[in-house]
Amino acid sequence: MSAHASHAPKRSGLWDWLTTVDHKKIAILYLIAGGIFFLAGGFEALLIRLQLMYPESSVVGAKTFNELITMHGTTMIFLAAMPIIFALMNAVVPLQIGARDVAFPFVNSLGFWLFFFGGVLLNTSWFLGGAPDAGWTSYTTLALNQFSGHGVDFYVLGLQIAGIGTLIGGINFLVTIINMRAPGMTFMRMPMFTWSAFVTSGLILFAFPAITVGLVLLMFDRLFGGNFFNPDAGGNVVIWEHLFWIFGHPEVYILILPAFGVISEVISTFARKRLFGYSSMVFATALIGFLGFMVWAHHMFTTGLGAIANTLFGLATMLIAVPTGIKIFNWLLTMWGGQIRFTSANLWAVGFIPTFTIGGMTGVMLAIPPADYQYHDSYFVVAHFHYVIVGGLIFGLFAGLHYWWPKMFGKMLNETLGKWNFWTFFIGFHLTFFPQHFLGLMGMPRRVFTYLKDQNLDFGNFISTIGAFGMTIGTILFVVNIIVTANSSKRAPADPWDGRTLEWSIPSPPPEYNFAQTPLVRGLDAFWIEKVAGNKGMTPAEPLGDIHMPSPSFLPFMMSVGLFIAGYGFMYHNYVVVVIGLLVTFACMFLRSVNDDPGYHIHEDEIEEVKA
Amino acid sequence: MKGWQQFWRQLSVFGLLALALTGCGREELSTLQPSGPVAAMQFDLMKLSSAIMIGVFIVVMLIFTYVLIRYRKRPGQQGIPKQVEGNHALEILWTVIPFLLLIVMAVPTVTTGFELHKTYPKEEALQVKVTAHQFWWEFEYPDLGVATAQDLVLPVGKKVQFTVTSADVMHAFWIPALGGKIDTNPGQENKIWLQADKTGIFYGKCAELCGASHALMDFKVEVMDQAAFDSWSKGMKGVQAAEPVAASAASAAQGQEIFNKSCLGCHAVAGKGGKMGPNLTNFADRERVAGILAHTPENVAEWLKDPQKVKPGNNMPNLNLDDAQTKALVDYLQTLSVK
Ligand code: HEM
Ligand SMILES: [Cu+2]
Numbered sequence: 001m002s003a004h005a006s007h008a009p010k011r012s013g014l015w016d017w018l019t020t021v022d023h024k025k026i027a028i029l030y031l032i033a034g035g036i037f038f039l040a041g042g043f044e045a046l047l048i049r050l051q052l053m054y055p056e057s058s059v060v061g062a063k064t065f066n067e068l069i070t071m072h073g074t075t076m077i078f079l080a081a082m083p084i085i086f087a088l089m090n091a092v093v094p095l096q097i098g099a100r101d102v103a104f105p106f107v108n109s110l111g112f113w114l115f116f117f118g119g120v121l122l123n124t125s126w127f128l129g130g131a132p133d134a135g136w137t138s139y140t141t142l143a144l145n146q147f148s149g150h151g152v153d154f155y156v157l158g159l160q161i162a163g164i165g166t167l168i169g170g171i172n173f174l175v176t177i178i179n180m181r182a183p184g185m186t187f188m189r190m191p192m193f194t195w196s197a198f199v200t201s202g203l204i205l206f207a208f209p210a211i212t213v214g215l216v217l218l219m220f221d222r223l224f225g226g227n228f229f230n231p232d233a234g235g236n237v238v239i240w241e242h243l244f245w246i247f248g249h250p251e252v253y254i255l256i257l258p259a260f261g262v263i264s265e266v267i268s269t270f271a272r273k274r275l276f277g278y279s280s281m282v283f284a285t286a287l288i289g290f291l292g293f294m295v296w297a298h299h300m301f302t303t304g305l306g307a308i309a310n311t312l313f314g315l316a317t318m319l320i321a322v323p324t325g326i327k328i329f330n331w332l333l334t335m336w337g338g339q340i341r342f343t344s345a346n347l348w349a350v351g352f353i354p355t356f357t358i359g360g361m362t363g364v365m366l367a368i369p370p371a372d373y374q375y376h377d378s379y380f381v382v383a384h385f386h387y388v389i390v391g392g393l394i395f396g397l398f399a400g401l402h403y404w405w406p407k408m409f410g411k412m413l414n415e416t417l418g419k420w421n422f423w424t425f426f427i428g429f430h431l432t433f434f435p436q437h438f439l440g441l442m443g444m445p446r447r448v449f450t451y452l453k454d455q456n457l458d459f460g461n462f463i464s465t466i467g468a469f470g471m472t473i474g475t476i477l478f479v480v481n482i483i484v485t486a487n488s489s490k491r492a493p494a495d496p497w498d499g500r501t502l503e504w505s506i507p508s509p510p511p512e513y514n515f516a517q518t519p520l521v522r523g524l525d526a527f528w529i530e531k532v533a534g535n536k537g538m539t540p541a542e543p544l545g546d547i548h549m550p551s552p553s554f555l556p557f558m559m560s561v562g563l564f565i566a567g568y569g570f571m572y573h574n575y576v577v578v579v580i581g582l583l584v585t586f587a588c589m590f591l592r593s594v595n596d597d598p599g600y601h602i603h604e605d606e607i608e609e610v611k612a
Numbered sequence: 613m614k615g616w617q618q619f620w621r622q623l624s625v626f627g628l629l630a631l632a633l634t635g636c637g638r639e640e641l642s643t644l645q646p647s648g649p650v651a652a653m654q655f656d657l658m659k660l661s662s663a664i665m666i667g668v669f670i671v672v673m674l675i676f677t678y679v680l681i682r683y684r685k686r687p688g689q690q691g692i693p694k695q696v697e698g699n700h701a702l703e704i705l706w707t708v709i710p711f712l713l714l715i716v717m718a719v720p721t722v723t724t725g726f727e728l729h730k731t732y733p734k735e736e737a738l739q740v741k742v743t744a745h746q747f748w749w750e751f752e753y754p755d756l757g758v759a760t761a762q763d764l765v766l767p768v769g770k771k772v773q774f775t776v777t778s779a780d781v782m783h784a785f786w787i788p789a790l791g792g793k794i795d796t797n798p799g800q801e802n803k804i805w806l807q808a809d810k811t812g813i814f815y816g817k818c819a820e821l822c823g824a825s826h827a828l829m830d831f832k833v834e835v836m837d838q839a840a841f842d843s844w845s846k847g848m849k850g851v852q853a854a855e856p857v858a859a860s861a862a863s864a865a866q867g868q869e870i871f872n873k874s875c876l877g878c879h880a881v882a883g884k885g886g887k888m889g890p891n892l893t894n895f896a897d898r899e900r901v902a903g904i905l906a907h908t909p910e911n912v913a914e915w916l917k918d919p920q921k922v923k924p925g926n927n928m929p930n931l932n933l934d935d936a937q938t939k940a941l942v943d944y945l946q947t948l949s950v951k
Binding site: 061062063066133134135139140141142146147148231232235236237238271272273274276277278279280302303304306307310311314315318319321322325326328329330332333335336337338339340341342350353354357358361362364365368369370371372373374376377378438441442443445446447448449450451452454455456532 | 637638641642643644651653654657658661662665666668669672673675676679680683684685686689692693694695696697698699702703706707710711714717718721722724725726727728729746780781782784786788789791792793794795797798799800802803815817818819820821822823824825826827828830904924925
């Protein structure tokens with residue numbers, strides 16, 4: 001086809017990981033980094049719960065407690081949940097649409113490293129004078145210099161760096177899904193997980209700029225004495241809330257939609273049935289994404305927006321229950337008449353349904369503004385959003401990880417450990433968060449480092465902490481499972497679950513180029529159609545030929561390091577460091593622009609070798 | 613199968629737990645035991661919405677359990693289940709029914725929403741201005757010419773129109789048993805009305821993260837009958853219009869001297885002093901010290917000795933008092949009563 005380099009630059013070990021642009025390896029990087037941050041966030045949660053186990057206890061101090069809740073929330077949302085979603089999207093989406101890679105592999109790697117260094121920068125605050133302590137929402141004026149410590153600067157800069165990474169990652173997936181689908185893979189034949197990745201990426205595209213604007217303004221206030229949010233100088237504190245939630249509400253859907261996608265895949269595979277009401281599922285996903293942008297002010301009912309705004313935003317919020325309800329019933333009907341196998345992956349998916357339903361129910365209750373005046377900022381809200389993000393998203397992620405683990409790593413997770421993992425986590429979860437509904441109704445505000453003895457809040461808090469131990473055991477069992485699996489020698493087959501979508505038509509783990517020949521898609525559940533028709537695999541849409549691959553590159557890593565350095569320069573008002581950091585980044589960008597790297601080819605005969 | 617037994621056992625434990633928990637909660641604090649019309653209206657909405665939602669949940673769970681038991685894969689099962697594309701009638705059904713349920717909730721949402729946002733002039737309601745500080749509460753009664761801190765005093769059965777703001781960061785003003793909360797935004801004023809239909813003490817909270825001692829930013833609401841309230845406000849007004857009276861007992865007089873030197877800059881007593889800290893005119897009548905500690909001489913002394921230990925991050929400096937000074941101050945503070 002062309003004359004340029006015909007072999008992959010040989011790279012191995014650490015160097016391979018630092019320079020890879022292969023979406024499957026980037027998926028693993030996201031999973032490892034996100035997993036580590038998840039453990040950190042979980043450890044913070046455990047400390048929080050230990051402190052609240054008994055009234056008036058002093059496991060950690062008041063300030064440390066505020067740092068813990070802030071870091072727990074921020075870490076879980078930005079550094080654990082989002083990256084693990086990106087891990088699954090990277091591992092699965094290109095395979096599900098029959099593509100060889102994402103649209104911009106270089107940008108994909110850059111997105112990962114920006115997230116990673118943003119997260120590292122944020123967490124170094126623990127060792128550099130204290131973590132942020134103004135809550136993950138960083139409401140002003142509490143988040144201004146006069147009222148909070150240096151930690152908030154880490155929040156402002158860390159999240160900006162990580163945020164760019166997420167934004168470009170989202171754009172990459174939009175372009176990938178629009179442009180890289182295999183022949184025959186129309187939008188209405190895309191697997192649900194790909195659909196949810198698509199809508200999620202759209203939400204990222206519109207939501208992240210809002211937080212970026214907010215963070216930049218906050219940075220000006222904190223670092224350069226701006227007064228955007230300082231009421232004493234004519235600033236307005238409510239503007240921050242709007243900017244934060246215009247991002248923050250869609251963010252919740254950015255988190256939950258991919259979980260919906262996973263559940264749709266897992267339930268239909270393990271019921272051996274096609275998804276019930278596919279087109280209404282697609283419609284519901286898009287509608288939830290759209291409505292997600294219309295309801296941000298429901299986080300601000302007590303801010304004083306007035307009766308009209310509160311009522312309208314309340315009613316708009318309630319509407320989301322309709323498409324969500326459609327989804328729940330469609331899942332139930334997907335299982336109806338099926339042959340349900342209770343693998344660990346499916347346990348998580350099945351456990352998701354009642355749990356998420358409870359989270360959705362309390363969501364509708366919260367959408368009633370007059371009632372929300374009682375719920376808001378109380379433990380009722382803590383219970384609600386954990387039912388949604390842990391009971392929804394984390395359950396979904398566990399389902400997805402158990403389901404796609406063989407595809408990602410070529411090994412099957414241990415089913416027995418998987419089941420223990422599920423039951424301890426599931427029971428622990430409900431013990432932790434169910435009583436919190438009542439704690440809130442009984443007058444316990446959120447973000448309190450302690451509560452007084454005479455307020456009848458002891459029992460619920462005690463149970464809640466016991467539950468947190470259960471979740472901890474569950475999480476540890478998952479880690480054990482990973483280790484056991486990694487050390488076992490049993491290889492996973494290409495299609496261990498009798499899957500329905502394209503990723504199961506290629507080996508586990510897939511070769512570098514995914515598909516030796518791009519498959520021809522003939523309908524929804526493309527692979528299943530071929531299997532039912534008695535075919536061995538997918539019908540190819542192209543003859544076997546050389547495959548063009550992008551070159552690995554160290555530049556994304558270095559670009560992110562540059563911003564990481566500049567971040568410290570900004571925080572410590574050392575502009576030499578800022579300039580050095582930015583120079584590193586810009587130099588890498590320059591190199592990337594002038595260096596015309598044509599990539600390389602994998603030859604036809606090498607491909608045959610793998611296939612045989 | 614074993615998993616399912618566990619699941620049911622767990623579900624019944626939750627049910628019991630739920631019942632047990634709703635049964636308790638303190639009347640002074642719980643939103644589940646409303647003591648005024650606002651909290652009652654909100655409680656009605658909570659009951660309505662949770663009833664509807666529990667109904668939905670039961671339906672989901674019935675289908676869920678049926679499906680899981682009926683359609684689990686049995687050993688030796690052959691063939692592929694029928695691949696069903698969907699069912700328009702069903703899909704329309706579960707779009708329309710939730711919609712109708714939402715309308716049932718939407719109507720009272722709108723009416724109650726507007727009801728709660730009414731504002732009342734001074735002819736119809738007692739006016740109270742609330743200013744939140746890190747980490748204490750300031751209450752002013754502009755029409756009565758009275759100011760107090762930490763303990764909010766209200767007449768029973770009368771509407772109270774609050775105007776709330778903050779002197780530093782965002783806080784939220786919340787008296788769960790009387791009604792929902794409203795944020796106190798620096799640089800802005802918000803309005804909310806509440807009414808207490810029972811005399812007694814209620815607990816108030818700060819509900820918005822406001823710094824280290826956010827958890828300790830409690831206050832008490834003392835609801836008394838109208839006559840007692842009138843006499844309280846008259847007493848307060850008289851005292852606050854006048855100079856502080858000289859303490860008579862020797863120890864208290866000594867305490868007053870220290871107070872005038874070290875404390876008056878921030879704390880007002882009667883008609884004199886600063887507004888940086890809580891007004892102490894009726895300190896001895898308070899329910900709590902610093903909003904949280906039982907009102908005993910030992911606790912007053914503990915606070916004076918080291919305010920940071922009681923409420924980390926608060927703005928009162930450590931005055932480095934010795935024991936004798938502390939005792940004298942406690943004695944003086946115990947004389948500050950208007951009852
Ligand atoms: C490992 C199990 C978890 C436990 C035991 C737990 C527990 C807690 C607790 C006790 C709080 C503090 C509530 C308060 O005082 O206001 C909290 C806050 C929060 N959690 Fe979790 N959590 C867990 C997992 C997660 C996950 C997986 C996420 C998101 C993906 C998450 C997101 C949040 C957020 C956003 C906050 C609010 C932080 C703030 O107030 O600034 N949590 N969690
Ligand atoms: Cu406060």
